[in-house]
Amino acid sequence: xxxxxxxxxxxxxxxxxxxxxxxxxxxxxxxxxxxxxxxxxxxxxxxxxxxxxxxxxxxxxxxxxxxxxxxxxxxxxxxxxxxxxxxxxxxxxxxxxxxxxxxxxxxxxxxxxxxxxxxxxxxxxxxxxxxxxxxxxxxxxxxxxxxxxxxxxxxxxxxxxxxxxxxxxxxxxxxxxxxxxxxxxxxxxxxxxxxxxxxxxxxxxxxxxxxxxxxxxxxxxxxxxxxxxxxxxxxxxxxxx
Amino acid sequence: xxxxxxxxxxxxxxxxxxxxxxxxxxxxxxxxxxxxxxxxxxxxxxxxxxxxxxxxxxxxxxxxxxxxxxxxxxxxxxxxxxxxxxxxxxxxxxxxxxxxxxxxxxxxxxxxxxxxxxxxxxxxxxxxxxxxxxxxxxxxxxxxxxxxxxxxxxxxxxxxxxxxxxxxxxxxxxxxxxxxxxxxxxxxxxxxxxxxxxxxxxxxxxxxxxxxxxxxxxxxxxxxxxxxxxxxxxxxxxxxxxxxxxxxxxxxxxxxxxxxxxxxxxxxxxxxxxxxxxxxxxxxxxxxxxxxxxxxxxxxxxxxx
Numbered sequence: 001x002x003x004x005x006x007x008x009x010x011x012x013x014x015x016x017x018x019x020x021x022x023x024x025x026x027x028x029x030x031x032x033x034x035x036x037x038x039x040x041x042x043x044x045x046x047x048x049x050x051x052x053x054x055x056x057x058x059x060x061x062x063x064x065x066x067x068x069x070x071x072x073x074x075x076x077x078x079x080x081x082x083x084x085x086x087x088x089x090x091x092x093x094x095x096x097x098x099x100x101x102x103x104x105x106x107x108x109x110x111x112x113x114x115x116x117x118x119x120x121x122x123x124x125x126x127x128x129x130x131x132x133x134x135x136x137x138x139x140x141x142x143x144x145x146x147x148x149x150x151x152x153x154x155x156x157x158x159x160x161x162x163x164x165x166x167x168x169x170x171x172x173x174x175x176x177x178x179x180x181x182x183x184x185x186x187x188x189x190x191x192x193x194x195x196x197x198x199x200x201x202x203x204x205x206x207x208x209x210x211x212x213x214x215x216x217x218x219x220x221x222x223x224x225x226x227x228x229x230x231x232x233x234x235x236x237x238x239x240x241x
Numbered sequence: 242x243x244x245x246x247x248x249x250x251x252x253x254x255x256x257x258x259x260x261x262x263x264x265x266x267x268x269x270x271x272x273x274x275x276x277x278x279x280x281x282x283x284x285x286x287x288x289x290x291x292x293x294x295x296x297x298x299x300x301x302x303x304x305x306x307x308x309x310x311x312x313x314x315x316x317x318x319x320x321x322x323x324x325x326x327x328x329x330x331x332x333x334x335x336x337x338x339x340x341x342x343x344x345x346x347x348x349x350x351x352x353x354x355x356x357x358x359x360x361x362x363x364x365x366x367x368x369x370x371x372x373x374x375x376x377x378x379x380x381x382x383x384x385x386x387x388x389x390x391x392x393x394x395x396x397x398x399x400x401x402x403x404x405x406x407x408x409x410x411x412x413x414x415x416x417x418x419x420x421x422x423x424x425x426x427x428x429x430x431x432x433x434x435x436x437x438x439x440x441x442x443x444x445x446x447x448x449x450x451x452x453x454x455x456x457x458x459x460x461x462x463x464x465x466x467x468x469x470x471x472x473x474x475x476x477x478x479x480x481x482x483x484x485x486x487x488x489x490x491x492x493x494x495x496x497x498x499x500x501x502x503x504x505x506x507x508x509x510x511x512x513x514x515x516x517x518x519x520x521x522x523x524x525x526x527x528x529x530x531x532x533x534x535x536x537x538x539x540x541x542x543x544x545x546x
Contacts, residue, residue, distance in 0.1 A: 051439065052438065053435065053438075053439070072438065073435075073438035073439050074437075074438045074439075074440075074441050074442055074443050074444065077438075077439065077440065077441035078441055083439050084439075085436065085439060088433055088436060089436065089439075090436075091428070091429050091432050091433065091436065091440075092432070093428065093432050093544055094425065094428060094429065094432070098425055098428075101422070101425060102422075102425050102426065102429055102440050102441075102442065103440055103441065105422055105426075105441060105442075106441045149440065153441070
């Protein structure tokens with residue numbers, strides 16, 4: 001049974017100019033899937049539309065067999081779809097604890113404090129200055145807080161938009177180590193990433209999106225040598241087979 | 242300088258501050274300068290007056306229509322105020338549903354929404370004038386004598402009640418915004434509404450809550466103004482510039498800032514009346530507004546970005 005399913009999914013900012021053009025895919029429970037592709041391929045638009053941030057122009061999305069097409073983003077979070085945007089993914093004027101307290105509103109009252117402490121245990125860097133304004137955090141710490149926020153209500157699927165964007169190589173390593181732990185814990189991961197090398201070390205399956213269409217879907221190992229990836233990025237779709 | 246100016250300034254500042262809080266919240270969360278806010282003050286005062294008119298005879302028949310203790314009003318006013326707050330909230334939510342919400346859903350620019358609020362403000366004012374006429378009306382006709390309160394200052398019990406009520410309301414609202422889930426959600430939406438949705442916050446609910454709080458405070462400020470002075474269709478419009486000046490002086494989105502801004506404007510107005518002349522009173526808010534925009538555009542407690 002697939003956890004997240006897209007059927008002939010179209011999305012974009014203008015109904016006459018869809019950026020994502022009829023993508024169909026299935027993500028199984030516990031799977032770690034990377035969505036790769038050249039700039040402007042529609043990767044971020046695809047996951048933003050799934051997360052209710054961009055208009056869905058056609059097709060369907062199901063989460064655990066429930067149709068969630070066009071559902072508002074706040075409702076998706078309640079239904080177990082966690083999304084971490086690429087930038088501006090935390091509330092900088094609120095404290096670290098307040099960021100987590102907001103996310104904890106989705107958890108039953110009796111478990112809120114425990115879940116916040118669980119996130120502090122998973123991300124000890126955040127725990128040591130929980131009352132600090134989140135705007136004072138470094139780029140890596142911000143990604144940690146964004147991930148902690150998304151994980152707090154134990155989502156069925158966690159979607160991340162370029163978690164390595166703007167980070168130093170050392171911080172990229174830290175962020176991907178954290179994502180590996182999250183994946184190992186059984187959370188279904190869908191990741192859009194420009195850092196192909198780092199992404200392929202994390203995900204087990206890679207999708208390549210070119211010009212809004214799915215050009216490749218297969219095990220991530222197949223893309224390690226780079227030749228196939230290069231052809232896909234240049235748009236030679238016959239490589240799909 | 243006569244110390245009476247201090248108490249006069251604090252009384253005026255209390256009313257301006259309460260009105261400015263609603264304005265600053267609307268500005269921070271809905272991201273537009275709401276020109277109808279002044280008319281919510283006037284509308285709240287008139288709605289309370291209307292309920293009070295209906296209740297007056299009934300309460301008198303129960304024998305509870307006489308003034309409460311040292312105040313100039315009986316039980317009818319607090320009861321009518323509750324009803325007035327409720328009706329003002331209904332009015333603002335209806336206006337948001339019909340006008341502002343509709344424009345937001347269509348992705349209208351902020352300037353379009355501001356212009357719409359300007360038009361709605363004129364329409365509301367004209368409607369009030371049509372229904373109640375332009376003649377001033379009063380919530381009470383009881384006379385009050387100002388009493389010595391120390392340091393050479395005098396105030397009536399109604400005026401002291403206004404200051405006390407403002408302090409309680411501002412403190413309560415500050416606690417709601419800083420210590421509760423609703424307050425955190427409001428601060429989150431004011432920073433990034435799109436991200437708030439991702440966090441699971443129902444942004445539409447936060448917007449409704451903002452209107453409810455703003456309308457409630459506007460009604461209280463209108464009734465306070467009506468109790469201490471008089472109720473006129475233009476009472477809210479006349480307060481609009483001091484309200485904006487207080488909200489900007491305090492820093493957009495800051496509740497203590499709006500209150501402090503209100504007190505500063507109120508004190509500056511009172512001092513101007515005494516030191517320069519009453520005809521310059523209206524200019525003070527404008528001068529302070531321009532000065533803040535030049536020197537510190539984020540205001541006293543405002544945050545950048």
